[in-house]
Amino acid sequence: MNPEQERVNLFFASLVLLLAIFLGAFFSASNLHPDFILVALLVLAFFVDFWKLTFLILVAILWLNWQPALSLEMMALAVLPALSFFGHRFFRGKLWLGVFLAVFFGVLIFYALVDFSFLTVNLRILLQILGADLLFGAIIFLFLNNLFTST
Amino acid sequence: MRKKNVFLGILIFGLLVLILFNPKLGWDLRSFLAKEPGEETERERLTLENESLKAELIKLGDLKEQLPKITTDFTPALVYSRYPFNLKNEILLNAGRGQGIGVNQAVTLFVKEKSGLLKNDEILLGRIKEVKERTSLVTTIFDPEWKSEAKIGKPGVEALVIGGGEPRLTLIKKEAKIQEGEVVYSTDERFPYGLPLGEVWNIGWSKDQLFQEADLKMNYDWSQIKAVMVLKK
Numbered sequence: 001m002n003p004e005q006e007r008v009n010l011f012f013a014s015l016v017l018l019l020a021i022f023l024g025a026f027f028s029a030s031n032l033h034p035d036f037i038l039v040a041l042l043v044l045a046f047f048v049d050f051w052k053l054t055f056l057i058l059v060a061i062l063w064l065n066w067q068p069a070l071s072l073e074m075m076a077l078a079v080l081p082a083l084s085f086f087g088h089r090f091f092r093g094k095l096w097l098g099v100f101l102a103v104f105f106g107v108l109i110f111y112a113l114v115d116f117s118f119l120t121v122n123l124r125i126l127l128q129i130l131g132a133d134l135l136f137g138a139i140i141f142l143f144l145n146n147l148f149t150s151t
Numbered sequence: 152m153r154k155k156n157v158f159l160g161i162l163i164f165g166l167l168v169l170i171l172f173n174p175k176l177g178w179d180l181r182s183f184l185a186k187e188p189g190e191e192t193e194r195e196r197l198t199l200e201n202e203s204l205k206a207e208l209i210k211l212g213d214l215k216e217q218l219p220k221i222t223t224d225f226t227p228a229l230v231y232s233r234y235p236f237n238l239k240n241e242i243l244l245n246a247g248r249g250q251g252i253g254v255n256q257a258v259t260l261f262v263k264e265k266s267g268l269l270k271n272d273e274i275l276l277g278r279i280k281e282v283k284e285r286t287s288l289v290t291t292i293f294d295p296e297w298k299s300e301a302k303i304g305k306p307g308v309e310a311l312v313i314g315g316g317e318p319r320l321t322l323i324k325k326e327a328k329i330q331e332g333e334v335v336y337s338t339d340e341r342f343p344y345g346l347p348l349g350e351v352w353n354i355g356w357s358k359d360q361l362f363q364e365a366d367l368k369m370n371y372d373w374s375q376i377k378a379v380m381v382l383k384k
Contacts, residue, residue, distance in 0.1 A: 010159070024235070025181070028233075028235070028374070033235060033236055033237045035236065035237075051156070051159050051160070051163065052159065054163055055159060055162055055163050055166065058163060058166035058167060058170060059166060061170055062166060062169055062170050062174070062176070062177040062180075063177055063180065063181065064177075064235045065170065065174055065177055066178070066232040066233060066234050066235055066241065066243055067174075067232070067241075067243050067281075067286070067288050068174055068283055068286055069281075069283075070170075073236060073238075111237075111238065114236070114238050115238045115239075118237070118238050118295070121295070122237075122295065125237060125316075129237060
């Protein structure tokens with residue numbers, strides 16, 4: 001396991017996810033749905049071990065799943081942070097770059113998997129979402145990285 | 152360390168059980184925290200039925216010139232949860248096969264507006280996409296994949312409704328005379344004829360200038376919808 005992935009305990013990781021959940025709920029009231037929960041999971045994958053990440057993914061699925069059957073969206077929500085977790089090792093020393101790429105491509109791959117046409121037809125909305133997601137990802141990353149660098 | 156792992160293992164197992172066997176907990180949690188409508192209470196059910204009956208009374212007493220009247224049986228249902236991402240616009244209802252709901256049935260909303268042509272009427276909100284025993288999934292008119300046939304106003308100008316965050320009326324003939332505020336009603340064969348959809352707004356031209364286009368204006372906020380009616384065919 002990479003040293004970064006042992007730094008954040010379950011309490012702080014859950015706090016970050018809760019923040020994403022509350023912010024997501026706040027924005028959804030205005031019909032805008034930034035993918036804060038997906039972003040939180042993608043970033044947290046760089047800071048927690050596999051089992052903590054599994055726990056967080058399951059909490060996210062329980063919260064987000066809007067229908068009885070498991071959907072492609074929920075499977076993507078589980079798989080993408082896991083890929084982010086395993087891809088973490090290639091960015092030692094350049095964690096910020098890894099987080100940026102994970103969020104950028106994670107969100108794009110999510111939409112491509114669920115509905116590819118969204119990437120081309122709704123470009124304006126996609127760019128807005130990507131901007132909000134990257135900003136949120138950067139805030140979480142800075143929080144987690146600065147808070148736990150000294151430990 | 153081992154104790155911590157056992158604790159985490161139990162949490163993971165518990166969450167898996169909840170997701171697979173009791174997903175309703177997640178919907179209730181969202182309802183509670185996001186102030187979305189949750190599980191129905193007897194009072195809510197009675198209120199819903201009362202509103203539906205009022206709607207029927209108004210329909211009988213207030214026949215409008217522009218719209219053909221619809222007299223279909225319906226099942227009242229409450230909204231459990233909503234699609235949480237940007238790609239689709241779906242809602243989950245608390246009624247399913249057990250309540251006689253089937254795929255492609257029209258889902259309507261009772262609008263209690265005090266102004267506009269569509270005051271006190273039921274409006275087409277979407278269609279049933281999937282049905283389970285106790286729940287059903289609705290694709291709404293705000294879904295980007297939504298396409299349905301419609302007519303505008305008294306002359307019955309044909310149009311194609313394209314769904315999305317801001318639904319559009321497209322393929323309106325160049326020579327057709329339409330005005331802002333005219334009622335748009337569904338002529339799609341999947342739904343009862345004449346269900347209102349909204350009003351014409353912001354009339355303009357298509358990119359190729361071959362057709363007219365317009366916004367479909369609706370006097371309700373879909374994110375605040377708590378109860379709907381599923382029309383029986």
